[in-house]
Amino acid sequence: MDKNNLQWLEKTKKEAAKYPEAFQYLLDRLYYAEQKNEKLEQLLDNYKSENKKIPVILEQETAEKFLNLLGELINERNEDKLFDKIIKGLRSVFGYDRAGLMLYDDQTEKIECVRSLGLPVSYTESLHIHPSETEGEKMRNHVARCFSERKSFFITDRFKEKKFNVRMKDEQRVYSTQYAVAPVYGKTKTYGVITVAVQPHNKYFMTENEIVILEFVSHQIGSIIENSTLNAKIETFYKDLIVTFSNLIEDRDKCTAGHCGRLVLYSQVIGEKLKLNNAELREIELAAALHDIGKISISDELLNKPGKLTNEEYEEVKVHAAKGAEIMKPFSDYKNVISAIKYHHERWDGAGYPEGLKGEEIPYYARILAVIDAFDVMINFRTYKEPKSIADAKKELKKYAGTQFDSELCRFMTDLSDEEIEQIQKS
Ligand SMILES: [Fe+2]
Ligand SMILES: [Fe+2]
Numbered sequence: 097m098d099k100n101n102l103q104w105l106e107k108t109k110k111e112a113a114k115y116p117e118a119f120q121y122l123l124d125r126l127y128y129a130e131q132k133n134e135k136l137e138q139l140l141d142n143y144k145s146e147n148k149k150i151p152v153i154l155e156q157e158t159a160e161k162f163l164n165l166l167g168e169l170i171n172e173r174n175e176d177k178l179f180d181k182i183i184k185g186l187r188s189v190f191g192y193d194r195a196g197l198m199l200y201d202d203q204t205e206k207i208e209c210v211r212s213l214g215l216p217v218s219y220t221e222s223l224h225i226h227p228s229e230t231e232g233e234k235m236r237n238h239v240a241r242c243f244s245e246r247k248s249f250f251i252t253d254r255f256k257e258k259k260f261n262v263r264m265k266d267e268q269r270v271y272s273t274q275y276a277v278a279p280v281y282g283k284t285k286t287y288g289v290i291t292v293a294v295q296p297h298n299k300y301f302m303t304e305n306e307i308v309i310l311e312f313v314s315h316q317i318g319s320i321i322e323n324s325t326l327n328a329k330i331e332t333f334y335k336d337l338i339v340t341f342s343n344l345i346e347d348r349d350k351c352t353a354g355h356c357g358r359l360v361l362y363s364q365v366i367g368e369k370l371k372l373n374n375a376e377l378r379e380i381e382l383a384a385a386l387h388d389i390g391k392i393s394i395s396d397e398l399l400n401k402p403g404k405l406t407n408e409e410y411e412e413v414k415v416h417a418a419k420g421a422e423i424m425k426p427f428s429d430y431k432n433v434i435s436a437i438k439y440h441h442e443r444w445d446g447a448g449y450p451e452g453l454k455g456e457e458i459p460y461y462a463r464i465l466a467v468i469d470a471f472d473v474m475i476n477f478r479t480y481k482e483p484k485s486i487a488d489a490k491k492e493l494k495k496y497a498g499t500q501f502d503s504e505l506c507r508f509m510t511d512l513s514d515e516e517i518e519q520i521q522k523s
Contacts, residue, residue: 109163161189162309169316175324182290182317183211186310191300192292196220197317198239199280199288200227207243207288214293235291238277242289248278248314250307274302278314282322290314338385345388349399352388355472359384361520362468366508370464383436383461387469390420390437402479417441418450436461440469443500455502463502467493467509470501475521486514 165185172178179197186195194214201208207227209220229240238249252274275293279286292310294300342356363384367377391399394416398409405413421438424430439453439462446454448466458466474489484492490510497503 158189165189166313166316169313169320172320175321178317178320178324179211182313183213186290186292186313187213190292190302190306191294191298192302193295193298194275194291194293196291197280197288198223198225198291199321200243200286207239210288235275235277239289239291242277242279243286246279246281246286248276248307248311250274250276250302250304252302276302276307276310278307278310280314280318280321282318284322287318287321290317338382341389342385345386345391348394348396349388349391355476356385356388358472358520358523359387359465359468361523362472362509363464365512365516365520366464366468366505369508369511379430379432380436380461380464382430383433383440383465384468386420386424386433387437387440387465388416388420389423390416390418392423393419400479404480414441414449432459432461435459436465438462440465442466444502445499448500458502463505467501467505471509475517486517 165181168181169178169185172181182197183195186192192214194212196209196212196215198207198209200206204224205226206224208225209223212220223236223239225236225239225243227240227244229236231237234251238251241247242249275291277289277291280288280290290310290313292302294302338360339357342360346353346356360381363380364377367380372380391413394413398405398412401409417438417440421434424434424437427434436459438450439448439458442448442451442453442458442462443466444455444458444463446452448458471489471493474484474492475486477483493501493506493510497506
């Protein structure tokens with residue numbers, strides 16, 4: 097059982113719905129999530145019996161709010177938004193006066209405060225805590241130990257702590273009656289700590305049980321940070337892979353240097369204007385980068401032949417569209433990308449290749465590619481022709497809108513400002 101697993105939480109939520117005190121059941125389940133022992137079984141069995149004796153961790157109202165917060169945190173993939181939600185959520189759900197998220201910074205090699213509520217900025221900015229720190233203010237030592245030992249600390253009634261005040265500098269006397277520090281860690285790494293505190297005037301009182309909930313939240317956060325780091329790595333790998341493929345094509349076809357890269361940029365600009373969502377943008381970019389990948393199978397002499405091609409040679413070049421789709425076939429999750437590659441030389445009037453598809457029979461991405469591909473070829477040098485001006489290329493697109501190209505898509509391209517186009521040309 098992995099308590100960091102959303103599925104597990106969803107399943108447990110469903111299970112909880114069977115009990116009269118669903119929230120209480122769920123919280124207890126979270127509390128004991130890692131203690132797969134008889135005591136747990138007994139405790140959970142109690143819910144089914146008439147004379148049940150249930151330990152109360154949180155009041156029902158708080159429990160309800162907490163579970164909603166947890167659901168939000170698990171679904172949040174944006175790190176900045178996640179950090180905000182954690183801090184604001186902890187304060188509003190549990191009524192803490194102060195909440196802070198501190199993460200270890202690889203560069204400074206210190207634990208730094210990345211978000212906080214209820215603390216003076218001058219104070220949080222002064223907190224650069226080394227994981228092995230043992231001197232100075234006690235809270236700093238707890239943060240350091242919590243991080244390096246992956247252990248949470250709960251301090252109640254800090255005024256009773258000996259030497260507490262003595263160890264703090266005057267301007268940094270930040271008093272709390274109670275405070276807790278819990279480690280934020282994933283499977284491979286400890287990322288930092290979460291701190292929460294209650295001030296002397298607050299009627300709210302933290303309990304030992306609640307610290308377990310805090311541990312659970314901080315552990316969740318660790319998993320989410322771990323996932324987002326992993327996603328960022330995959331993203332970089334994916335981008336590098338596309339660049340490698342594009343370079344592979346352009347290396348062979350000398351006069352098309354930069355063509356695939358520019359098509360990626362055009363596809364982004366046009367895709368955004370067409371209001372494509374992120375996944376669709378990703379697909380069209382990929383199709384733009386790889387649209388001519390089939391040229392790999394064409395000989396060097398033919399690819400780089402100066403001047404016009406003979407009919408026979410042209411037929412040979414035309415094969416690249418279908419060949420590209422064939423090369424990409426193993427990427428079966430990317431059917432839209434593959435069809436865009438295959439049909440990027442089809443024409444709206446049906447006179448294109450490889451299959452002579454007509455109008456809306458031509459896949460949408462392929463129609464976009466046809467427009468941006470033709471436009472980029474027109475305004476750049478080729479061995480068989482001089483580049484056209486942007487204005488002339490736009491005229492040409494308008495002329496062939498409705499015969500060669502999807503006229504609606506042509507309009508998106510001709511509506512781009514000269515500056516936007518020049519920007520792409522330069523990059
Ligand atoms: Fe092509
Ligand atoms: Fe092309």
